[in-house]
Amino acid sequence: MSYCYLTTAELAKRIKYDARTIRERLKDEVLLEGIHYIRPFGGRKILYLWEPIERDMQLHSKEESIGVPMAGGGLCHG
Template identity: 95%
Template sequence: MSMHYLTTAELAERIKYDARTIRERLKDNVLLEGIHYIRPFGGRKILYLWEPIERDMQLHSKEESIGVPMAGGGVCHG
């Protein structure tokens, strides 16, 4: 399976969020390094992985109750 790599601006356009919101609020809170984004060659540049982001957006929109996303991919309810 090939991955689609997106810059912050490209991701912002796809999910209709401001790029600043992605950098300041979503990155490292909802979008996790190694799952939703990578830093190729150990550099500063960030590339987002579209498939895991799309999967998790759909997964969490189907949940009935509000929960806190956990680093391992689970959700804490309560």
């Protein structure tokens, strides 16, 4: 499978988030290494994989629409 690789700045433009928010709040909480991003050749540089990010944004968007938001940031499904 062929992936579209994005830097943090490029991803920020696509999803309309600040690059700092991606680095500090989404990376490793929502965006997971090996699924949503990789470190090519074991280095420090991070490249985001657009296709899994786009897929998961759409999936979670549908899931969250049926839950009740909780004060701590979670959802109540029931």
